[in-house]
Amino acid sequence: GAGVSQSPSNKVTEKGKDVELRCDPISGHTALYWYRQSLGQGLEFLIYFQGNSAPDKSGLPSDRFSAERTGGSVSTLTIQRTQQEDSAVYLCASSPTTGTGASYGYTFGSGTRLTVV
Amino acid sequence: RKEVEQDPGPFNVPEGATVAFNCTYSNSASQSFFWYRQDCRKEPKLLMSVYSSGNEDGRFTAQLNRASQYISLLIRDSKLSDSATYLCVVPQAGYSTLTFGKGTMLLVSP
Numbered sequence: 001g002a003g004v005s006q007s008p009s010n011k012v013t014e015k016g017k018d019v020e021l022r023c024d025p026i027s028g029h030t031a032l033y034w035y036r037q038s039l040g041q042g043l044e045f046l047i048y049f050q051g052n053s054a055p056d057k058s059g060l061p062s063d064r065f066s067a068e069r070t071g072g073s074v075s076t077l078t079i080q081r082t083q084q085e086d087s088a089v090y091l092c093a094s095s096p097t098t099g100t101g102a103s104y105g106y107t108f109g110s111g112t113r114l115t116v117v
Numbered sequence: 118r119k120e121v122e123q124d125p126g127p128f129n130v131p132e133g134a135t136v137a138f139n140c141t142y143s144n145s146a147s148q149s150f151f152w153y154r155q156d157c158r159k160e161p162k163l164l165m166s167v168y169s170s171g172n173e174d175g176r177f178t179a180q181l182n183r184a185s186q187y188i189s190l191l192i193r194d195s196k197l198s199d200s201a202t203y204l205c206v207v208p209q210a211g212y213s214t215l216t217f218g219k220g221t222m223l224l225v226s227p
Contacts, residue, residue, distance in 0.1 A: 033214065042219035043161070043204075056213060091160055105151045105206070106215065108160035 002026075004109035006092050012115045013082055021077040021112045023092030031095040032075050033106060034067060036088040043091065049075060082116045089113050120144055121207050121218035129224045134195045138221045140188045140205030145216075151206035152179055152190050155220060161204055164190075195225045 005024040013019050025032050034046040045059035049069040060066070064082075069075040079086055093106035122141045130136045142150075149168050153161040165172055167179040167188050178191040188205055202220035209216060 035217075043217040045214050045216070048214055050213070059214075105153070105163040105166065108162070110160050 004092055004094050004107055006090075006109035006112050008112055009110065010113045010115075012117060015084060015116055016081055018078065018080045019082055019114065021079075021090050021114070023075045023077070023109060025073065025075070025092070025094030026107060029094035029096050029107075030072070032069055033093045033095070034075070034077050035091045035093065037091060037111075038088040046077070079114075082114075084116045087114055087116045120216050121205055123205050123218040123221045125219060125221060127222040127224050129226065130195050131226055132195055132197060134225075135191065135193045136195055136223060137189055137191045138203055138205075138223075140190075140218055142186050142188065142205070142207045145207045145209065147208040150181060150188050150208065151215070152188075153204040153206055153217070155202045155204055161217070164203070192223075195223075197225050197227065199223060200225045
């Protein structure tokens with residue numbers, strides 16, 4: 001697609017429920033990232049996918065968080081047993097490459113605003 | 118030292134003013150860095166890359182001082198539309214991930 005697409009744009013869920021957030025990166029971009037941004041805070045790295053390599057999960061805050069990327073394209077971030085502190089904007093980004101010397105930066109989607117009540 | 122530090126501001130300037138932001142970083146051997154712009158309740162968008170030789174794009178100039186580990190962004194002739202939060206971004210090893218500063222808020226008034 002023309003840009004990074006995320007769905008849903010807004011999600012309100014009850015504490016303890018599971019949620020799935022979807023990201024459709026720019027066609028041809030091999031790298032995909034999930035970040036989250038809490039109110040008034042900076043972007044917090046969650047997980048990174050590069051091609052068929054094992055994902056870098058070092059930023060996931062707990063084992064309630066998981067993500068997968070099917071066919072090297074669409075990614076789903078799943079949060080199990082949601083807690084109120086999970087409330088944030090979840091941002092997905094993609095990049096054409098992460099090779100050394102690259103200066104591509106990321107293109108972000110418009111995010112999913114998750115509210116846990 | 119935090120990985121990426123920025124003065125949160127806000128910087129309040131009148132239209133037409135020149136304003137500069139600095140950002141300090143640690144733990145990066147990258148050759149290039151980035152400035153992103155984030156409007157209220159919107160996603161960050163790439164503003165410009167920052168190279169060792171500096172980078173200029175219209176009214177915006179970015180500089181990198183590797184020895185002192187800081188990056189600067191200069192905005193000349195500020196416009197109302199420049200009001201936003203400016204994020205300093207530092208690649209980690211191999212560009213596998215980017216570390217974002219918390220941003221500096223700029224408010225340009227008529």
